[in-house]
Structure formats: structure tokens, C-alpha cells
Amino acid sequence: MLRLYLFFVLVFGVLFVFSHCTEDSKTADLYFPESLPAEVSVKTTLGKEENLRKLQSVSKQKGMSLEEWKDSEKNKIDDSQINRYYAKEKTGPSGFDVSIDMIDSKREGIRRRLAWTRIFKIANVSVSSDESFYFPISKINLKNAITTGNSDHPKWTIVEWSDFNCSFCRKSHPASAAIRKKYGKDILWIRKDYPLESETKEGLLALSVMRCIYSERPPLYWQSLDSVYELKFFSLTSMKNKLEASSVPGNLIESCTSEKSLSRFEEVVRKDHSEAVSIGVGAIPTILVNGRFIVGALDLVSFEKILKATLPSK
Known part of the structure; x- marks a missing residue:
């Protein structure tokens, strides 16, 4: 009886570790920053040649172009994840979005910026906060x-x-x-x-x-x-x-x-x-x-x- 008990303890222990590791893996894939960079900060980051070379190198290792990688990350983002940031985004003068177009545009912008933020993190690229960056x-x-x-x-x-x-x-x-x-x-x-x-x-x-x-x-x-x-x-x-x-x-x-x-x-x-x-x-x-x-x-x-x-x- 004791042996049977120890056997079940061992099995459940292995399952717990496996589940914990799997959950950690999912969490690592679904990176959520405290706040998203502004659209212009994303452009600034992509506008620096050293960043672009680094991103393209990592995407090549993944067997895809940088645009394909971005689309892949966007496809992983669902509505519940967008909702994490949507309420924090600036709304219209009344405090509410005033049209379906505006709502859709904002949600798509969040999806895109979150995808780029995850890509920057994976490639170890720092997001520029200098919105006055000069793009030649x-x-x-x-x-x-x-x-x-x-x-x-x-x-x-x-x-x-x-x-x-x-x-x-x-x-x-x-x-x-x-x-x-x-x-x-x-x-x-x-x-x-x-x-x-x-x-x-x-x-x-x-x-x-x-x-x-x-x-x-x-x-x-x-x-x-x-x-x-x-x-x-x-x-x-x-x-x-x-x-x-x-x-x-x-x-x-x-x-x-x-x-x-x-x-x-x-x-x-x-x-x-x-x-x-x-x-x-x-x-x-x-x-x-x-x-x-x-x-x-x-x-x-x-x-x-x-x-x-x-x-x-x-």
C-alpha cells in the first residue's frame, strides 16, 4: 500500500512539473509589457539600421521574413489580450470612441504594437522612447x-x-x-x-x-x-x-x-x-x-x- 501511495505521489509530481514548465513556456510566448510603446516609437525603433539588421537576422533564423514574423505574432493575439491595453488607450473628447472605424483602428493598432513589442523582446532590441527621432x-x-x-x-x-x-x-x-x-x-x-x-x-x-x-x-x-x-x-x-x-x-x-x-x-x-x-x-x-x-x-x-x-x- 505504501509503495502504491509513493507511486502516485511520484506520478503527480512529474505531472505538476510538466504542467508548470508548460505554463512557463506559454507565459514566455505571450509577453505582456506594462504599457505599449507609441506608434511613432515603433517606427523609430525600426528606423535604426542596427535594429533592423538584428531583427532581420533573427527572423531569418526562424525561416521567415520580418513581415511574416510580424504577421505570425499578430495571429497569436486574441481579443482578450487586446483588452488588456484598450481601456488605457486615449479615447475621444467624450472619453469614448465615437465610431466603429475608430474602435477597429485602435484595436488593430494595439494588436500591431503588441506584436512588434514581442518581436523586439525576442530579438533583444531596445524600444526607442525618443519620439523626435529623425528618419532620413x-x-x-x-x-x-x-x-x-x-x-x-x-x-x-x-x-x-x-x-x-x-x-x-x-x-x-x-x-x-x-x-x-x-x-x-x-x-x-x-x-x-x-x-x-x-x-x-x-x-x-x-x-x-x-x-x-x-x-x-x-x-x-x-x-x-x-x-x-x-x-x-x-x-x-x-x-x-x-x-x-x-x-x-x-x-x-x-x-x-x-x-x-x-x-x-x-x-x-x-x-x-x-x-x-x-x-x-x-x-x-x-x-x-x-x-x-x-x-x-x-x-x-x-x-x-x-x-x-x-x-x-x-
């Missing part, structure tokens, strides 16, 4: 960029990542347009595409068509922005109607909405998106003003404050 324009591919303004000696160089099918981008567009009009002679403005649905033709449609128009007649691109941002449902018909209302010639509309043209410019848009992800852009609208990242929709007053804060010293 030389790190951005400008070969196919959409530009306007002063390209010789601008006071401000602004890179904007946006999508026409983005409610926050739509909200921010009037301020961006007003800034370009008011400070055009002092600004080099660069637009980069960040499709919210980069894997579907519908998600790439408007950006691809507008890319084509810019390649043929740049002034017509900027002239048509207001109209295209008014669209909430994108199809070939709705795009054609909006562009026609913006006085874009019919032959150019037909050319830029052809299957051949769409296929060509979809690839350009996807490359913009891949580049943005690689440097840490994970939410739109995002703008880079003289090397400083700002995330989220801006009104004119806020935008002008940013210009003042980033004005180069004489």
Missing part, C-alpha cells in the same frame, strides 16, 4: 513617388501615406490640401500609397487609377483628389464618373481604367505598401514631416503647429 528621407524610395511643390530648397519635406478608401485619410485630406495651398512654395509634398486592402483588386483600384493619371498628367492627379476622396464605394463606374466630373479627358480615363493599366500600376501600389511596412508604417494617415513621424488625422490648426515645430533652424 534618403531611406524612402522616391523613384515612383507622387510629388508636388518645391523640389529645390523646401523648408519642409512631407511624405504622406494614405488610401482613398480610408475614413481617417478622408477626414485629414482637407487640412492637407489647405497646407499645400497655403505653403506650397515652401513644401515638397510626396504621396505614397498604403492600401488598406492590398490583396484585393477592389482595394487597389482607386490608387492604381490615380497612379496612372499622375504618370500621364500630374496636374490632373492633384486636381482630382478632392473628388476621389468623396467616394465611399469604389468601382470602375464610380471612378470614371468622378474623374469625368473633375474634367479628366475621356481618353485618359479609359486608358487608366483598362485592365492592362490596372495590372501595371497595382504592382507599383503594392511596392509602396511593402516599403511602408518595412519601415514601420502600420496605420494611416501617417505623415513624415522633416524626418518626424505623425500618425492620425489632423486638422489645419494641428498641422500648422507641426510645421512650426519642425521648421529648420536658420
